Structure formats: structure tokens, C-alpha cells
Amino acid sequence: MSGSPRVLVVGTTSDYIDWIRSAAPGRALFLTDPGIRRRAQEAPPDPSEEVLCDLTATTRVHEALEAHLRDRRMHLSGVACFDCESMALAAGIAAARGLPYPSVEAVGRCRDKYLSKKIWRQEGVRCPRAARVSSPDEAEAFSREAKGPIVLKPATGSGSELVFVCAGPDESRAAFTGIETGLVSRRGNRLYPAGASDAPGIIAEEYVEGEEYSCDVIIEKSGIGIIRLTRKIRSPRDPFGTTRGYVLIDALPPAVRMADLGRQLRDAAWALGVTSGICMADLILRGGDLFFLEMTPRPGGDCLPSLLREAAGIDILMMTLDVAEGRPVGIMQGRPVKPRVGLRLLAGRGGVVREIDWARLAQDPRVRQVNIIRKPADTIRMPPEDYDSWLLGHVIFAPSEDGPELPAQCDDMAGRLTVRMAS
Known part of the structure; x- marks a missing residue:
């Protein structure tokens, strides 16, 4: 050629x-x-x-x-x-x-958060029970049947956008209406394609409480190779489902062997029809049980590529191009990784940015990289109106081993960024 x-x-x-x-x-x-x-x-x-x-x-x-x-x-x-x-x-x-x-059909199965869970449950892959809901009444009925907290979210979408945890039927009705309104305002956004009926696609699923993780893997017909494993950092102050940051780790807690994790990741991917390529998966560990939340045939985004390059010397973007061309990709299992945190920097309120100063952040000896994506005159809108513009950037830092707990270190790090809004 x-x-x-x-x-x-x-x-x-x-x-x-x-x-x-x-x-x-x-x-x-x-x-x-x-x-x-x-x-x-x-x-x-x-x-x-x-x-x-x-x-x-x-x-x-x-x-x-x-x-x-x-x-x-x-x-x-x-x-x-x-x-x-x-x-x-x-x-x-x-x-x-x-x-x-991956085929168009496989991509469709991954992108539809109800369909992926339906297939997983049929194939014995542990995941939250889920159902499509098309009205506040159906959301309320699912909540009553669950007899515990549930999660309502768009059937497609990404991250925490328009994702709500609901403690009971009344909250479920309110959340359904909020998602419905949010989807109408996002009409034309390719993340939320309208169906044949032009109705918003909303799903309800049981809430699984536990520690949340994400990983990148290479899927092959002979098995899988785990590229990245991270624990997510949550904040009780942010909207439900918001990932504040990521900690790169070598293994899950002892309750889950890495060989078992690999087998479950392989089974989850194959069940959706993904037999090759790089995939990202979100998981919750409850006790010794892993629950799959999402799997999609792309590497994790956000600050994860920068975190992975800084801590492990892996360029996941270049690796994705290698995989696309069929080049051999070597993954050294059990390789040591530097203790690093990828912290997302989130705005505290909406408005027009007058000044954004990261000098104190960059001068901190723990900091390895600062990436600020907002600038003066940018407009910040807060969730649930907008889940993109409140992200100011990220910082990669080495946590202090003899310092306070990680959430406190994240608070300290975020506090070194100064953002002034126009009055």
C-alpha cells in the first residue's frame, strides 16, 4: 500500500x-x-x-x-x-x-449502562442490579423494591454527570425529574444521544457501598494485562460520584488476588464483545466482592495519563496508538510505582474568572506537575448545570508519608490554588 x-x-x-x-x-x-x-x-x-x-x-x-x-x-x-x-x-x-x-455492537453494549449490566448479570459477572426507568413513578417503584439507597443516572454519559444517589422514593422522584431536565438542556450533546422516541434514557441501579477503583487493561484473546490500577479519592462535599483524585496502587486489598481480578476483567470484557484493545473499568470493592460499574474500550482520561506517565513512566496515549497498529506492547507485571496522587482541582463556586494563581501550588516540594486549563475571563458553571467548566485542572504530587491522612493533604494542596472571581 x-x-x-x-x-x-x-x-x-x-x-x-x-x-x-x-x-x-x-x-x-x-x-x-x-x-x-x-x-x-x-x-x-x-x-x-x-x-x-x-x-x-x-x-x-x-x-x-x-x-x-x-x-x-x-x-x-x-x-x-x-x-x-x-x-x-x-x-x-x-x-x-x-x-x-471493537465492533459497533460491542461499543453500544459498553456505552449503554443498563445493557452492559444486563449482559453481565446473565454471564455471571457481578454488578449492581439495574433497570431502565421512564418516569418518576418507575423510579419510585425501583426505590421501594430495592429497600435501600439507589443510584439514578443517564443510560449513557460519563463520570458523575447527572448521577444521583437517592435514599428513598421521594428523592428518587426528584432525581429523575432533575436528570430529565438536565438531558433536555444537553440535547445535541453527543454523550447523550436521543433514542427513537426522543425520550431521555435514564437507568436506576442498586447502590453498592464500598471502595471504588479504576483500571486500564489490554484485552487479548489469550487473556489480559493490567496497565494501571488506581483507588479513587472521594469528597463528601462534592456532588455524588465526583472523583476528586486518584492514587496509583500496585494491588487491591488482600481480599482480592490479582489473578482473580484479571480473570474477572477478562470475563467482563468478553461478555460485552470486546476481545482486543485497551479498556478502562470502574469497580467497587465491598468486603471481598468486586462489583463492575462500567467498562469501555478506551483508556482512562482526566489526569490519569499524566499520573501514569509521572509515576510509572508509561505513556498510555502512545500505548493506545501501538495497540491500534497491532504492535507488541510489553507490560511488566508487579513493577514498582512511585507513590503519586493525581488531584483534580475543582472550583468552589461559579462565576467569571478574574485571576487564577498557581504559584504557591507549583512551589510546593511535593508537586511534580501542575496543569491549569482555565484562564481569566472563562465562565465557571457549577454542577448540575455544568460538570466540565468547574474543573480547573490537575496537580500530580508525591504524598507525604509522615504527613496527615491523604484527604487532608488533598485539601492542603487544593488550597494552594488561588482563584478570584469577578464581582
């Missing part, structure tokens, strides 16, 4: 584009929504490296990609995706071009 080989990176953010271009110049071709490029703080890539197209117009995307490859004398050596809302498009492009990537 003639022409320059490129890994197609579908629909990612401008900071990831800049990271990949810096780490591997000329290796990738980026398929980007014009809105991402307009809002980018980073310098744009050369036009030969990027196809700008409305990613909701599937036919137009395929045409624009074909024209770009032909005119630039390029061919695709693989397909990669880092964003939930673009995975179905990536799967369709890969299928049309005969390139490895």
Missing part, C-alpha cells in the same frame, strides 16, 4: 492532540470536531494532520476522510479513540476500512 501510514485518532480533545503530536510527530491523523479546534488553547496542527468535520454527520465524515487520505497520499494503519462520544464513529470507520477495533 502506498502513501504515509497514520493512526486515525477520532474525536479527541486539543490537549491530547498536542500531547500525541509532541510525543510522536507525524504518526497520527486527527479527526476533529470544529468546535474543539475553535476552543483550543494549543497551536493547531498542520492541515495535513487534521480533518475538521462535524462528527455527527457520519456520511460526511467518511467522505472527508477519504478525500483527505487520497489528496495527502496517506493510508490508515489503525484507529484509536479516547472519548466515549466518538467510539461508535471510530468503530464504524474501522469496520469500513477493515481495521481492528
Whole structure:
């Protein structure tokens, strides 16, 4: 095949584009929504490296990609995706071009938080019991049947956005209405595609109390390799489900053997039809039992790639490109990792940013990296209105072994960032 080989990176953010271009110049071709490029703080890539197209117009995307490859004398050596809302498009492009990537059907099973749990329960993978609910009455009925706290959330979506824990029927009714309103305001957002009836997709699931973890794994037909394992840091002050930060760890508590974790991750992925590629999984450990919350065929995002690169010397973005091209990827099991925390920096209130000063944060000897993504004149809107703009950036730091407990260290670290809002 003639022409320059490129890994197609579908629909990612401008900071990831800049990271990949810096780490591997000329290796990738980026398929980007014009809105991402307009809002980018980073310098744009050369036009030969990027196809700008409305990613909701599937036919137009395929045409624009074909024209770009032909005119630039390029061919695709693989397909990669880092964003939930673009995975179905990536799967369709890969299928049309005969390139490895999870199927459109497998992506659909992963993206639908009810369907994935239904399949898991049928296949013996432990997960919370869940049901689709289409009205406040159905949400209330699920709550009464559960006889305990439940969680209401969109059937698709990401992170803690529009996710509520409900202590009883009244809270369940109120949360359903809140999610319904939130989904209406997000109409057109590719994270929340409307169904054939144009009704919001909302699910209810039993609340499982326990320690929450996340991991990245490479799925292969012969088994799996665990790339990353992290414990999530929660805050009682933030909306339910908000991850304040991550602690990179070597293993789960002794109640769960790593071999058992690997087997359960393999079974969960295969049940959804994902037999190859990099996956991210969210888990809850209650006692000695693991419950699967979510699995999706992409690596974890947010501050996790920076944490992994700093603490373990692993570039998960480059590894994803390697996997997309079928290159062998070695994972050293049981490798030592540096004690590091990835802390998300969240705004305390909404408004227009007048000043954001991270000098005291950067000067702290524990700090290894600071990444601030907001700037003066940016508007901050708080959840549940907006779950994106209140994220100010992240800091990677080495926790003090002889210092206070980790939540207190996170409070201290976050307090070193000064944000002033316009009155």
C-alpha cells in the first residue's frame, strides 16, 4: 500500500492532540470536531494532520476522510479513540476500512449502562442490579423494591454527570425529574444521544457501598494485562460520584488476588464483545466482592495519563496508538510505582474568572506537575448545570508519608490554588 501510514485518532480533545503530536510527530491523523479546534488553547496542527468535520454527520465524515487520505497520499494503519462520544464513529470507520477495533455492537453494549449490566448479570459477572426507568413513578417503584439507597443516572454519559444517589422514593422522584431536565438542556450533546422516541434514557441501579477503583487493561484473546490500577479519592462535599483524585496502587486489598481480578476483567470484557484493545473499568470493592460499574474500550482520561506517565513512566496515549497498529506492547507485571496522587482541582463556586494563581501550588516540594486549563475571563458553571467548566485542572504530587491522612493533604494542596472571581 502506498502513501504515509497514520493512526486515525477520532474525536479527541486539543490537549491530547498536542500531547500525541509532541510525543510522536507525524504518526497520527486527527479527526476533529470544529468546535474543539475553535476552543483550543494549543497551536493547531498542520492541515495535513487534521480533518475538521462535524462528527455527527457520519456520511460526511467518511467522505472527508477519504478525500483527505487520497489528496495527502496517506493510508490508515489503525484507529484509536479516547472519548466515549466518538467510539461508535471510530468503530464504524474501522469496520469500513477493515481495521481492528471493537465492533459497533460491542461499543453500544459498553456505552449503554443498563445493557452492559444486563449482559453481565446473565454471564455471571457481578454488578449492581439495574433497570431502565421512564418516569418518576418507575423510579419510585425501583426505590421501594430495592429497600435501600439507589443510584439514578443517564443510560449513557460519563463520570458523575447527572448521577444521583437517592435514599428513598421521594428523592428518587426528584432525581429523575432533575436528570430529565438536565438531558433536555444537553440535547445535541453527543454523550447523550436521543433514542427513537426522543425520550431521555435514564437507568436506576442498586447502590453498592464500598471502595471504588479504576483500571486500564489490554484485552487479548489469550487473556489480559493490567496497565494501571488506581483507588479513587472521594469528597463528601462534592456532588455524588465526583472523583476528586486518584492514587496509583500496585494491588487491591488482600481480599482480592490479582489473578482473580484479571480473570474477572477478562470475563467482563468478553461478555460485552470486546476481545482486543485497551479498556478502562470502574469497580467497587465491598468486603471481598468486586462489583463492575462500567467498562469501555478506551483508556482512562482526566489526569490519569499524566499520573501514569509521572509515576510509572508509561505513556498510555502512545500505548493506545501501538495497540491500534497491532504492535507488541510489553507490560511488566508487579513493577514498582512511585507513590503519586493525581488531584483534580475543582472550583468552589461559579462565576467569571478574574485571576487564577498557581504559584504557591507549583512551589510546593511535593508537586511534580501542575496543569491549569482555565484562564481569566472563562465562565465557571457549577454542577448540575455544568460538570466540565468547574474543573480547573490537575496537580500530580508525591504524598507525604509522615504527613496527615491523604484527604487532608488533598485539601492542603487544593488550597494552594488561588482563584478570584469577578464581582
